[in-house]
Amino acid sequence: KQEVTQIPAALSVPEGENLVLNCSFTDSAIYNLQWFRQDPGKGLTSLLLIQSSQREQTSGRLNASLDKSSGRSTLYIAASQPGDSATYLCAVGLSTGSQGNLIFGKGTKLSVKP
Amino acid sequence: DTAVSQTPKYLVTQMGNDKSIKCEQNLGHDTMYWYKQDSKKFLKIMFSYNNKELIINETVPNRFSPKSPDKAHLNLHINSLELGDSAVYFCASSQDRETGGEETQYFGPGTRLLVL
Numbered sequence: 001k002q003e004v005t006q007i008p009a010a011l012s013v014p015e016g017e018n019l020v021l022n023c024s025f026t027d028s029a030i031y032n033l034q035w036f037r038q039d040p041g042k043g044l045t046s047l048l049l050i051q052s053s054q055r056e057q058t059s060g061r062l063n064a065s066l067d068k069s070s071g072r073s074t075l076y077i078a079a080s081q082p083g084d085s086a087t088y089l090c091a092v093g094l095s096t097g098s099q100g101n102l103i104f105g106k107g108t109k110l111s112v113k114p
Numbered sequence: 115d116t117a118v119s120q121t122p123k124y125l126v127t128q129m130g131n132d133k134s135i136k137c138e139q140n141l142g143h144d145t146m147y148w149y150k151q152d153s154k155k156f157l158k159i160m161f162s163y164n165n166k167e168l169i170i171n172e173t174v175p176n177r178f179s180p181k182s183p184d185k186a187h188l189n190l191h192i193n194s195l196e197l198g199d200s201a202v203y204f205c206a207s208s209q210d211r212e213t214g215g216e217e218t219q220y221f222g223p224g225t226r227l228l229v230l
Contacts, residue, residue: 032217043204044157044221051217089157093217101147101159101169102219 002027006090006105013080014113021075021108023090028068032093034102035064035075037086044089048075080112117141118222120205126228127195135190135225137205144210146188147219148180151202160203163188164210195229202226 003026013019032051036044048057048064056065063076077084087109091102118139127133145164151157161180162169177193205222209215
């Protein structure tokens with residue numbers, strides 16, 4: 001059974017700092033991995049998707065890496081801003097199509113202080 | 115334009131009632147999903163559906179049933195509501211890679227259900 005763990009559960013950093021959020025999964029047989037952002041009381045916004053054959057994806061100040069063999073992914077946020085404050089969720093996709101449902105971690109709540 | 119929309123945004127109801135939550139996506143995606151986020155903010159898949167098959171998470175009670183009138187809609191029907199059904203329900207959609215998509219899941223804003 002696939003389990004996804006995110007460490008730390010909460011993180012507080014001063015503005016401008018670079019930071020890394022960690023995600024680990026127990027079964028390396030994944031199809032893809034997605035990082036989401038959730039703001040309080042809001043839905044999820046997809047940040048990055050990494051296919052199982054890829055090692056990393058970049059979007060602006062965000063960089064996500066994937067190491068399938070060790071069951072790990074990291075989300076690197078450069079030059080953090082107060083607007084980055086949110087809960088970041090990691091989710092692994094097990095297959096495609098209607099079996100492509102995601103298994104989520106419990107998230108890391110990030111607070112960036114001005 | 116809203117890509118994935120849900121109605122209602124808030125739903126407060128009594129135990130034992132039957133209710134529905136609607137979901138519509140205008141992205142042309144072929145797969146839709148329902149997730150439940152509990153009070154501890156943990157997201158868990160309930161259903162995934164495309165025109166080929168419905169996959170049901172075995173932990174979901176059969177009081178919950180998805181209904182898809184067409185490719186753009188996947189509604190969630192809940193019978194005999196219980197206190198433990200209180201949660202935020204999210205709809206999502208994606209396009210399969212084999213039909214030209216990138217598999218990214220796009221989520222609706224959520225429906226906050228409170229059962230009294």
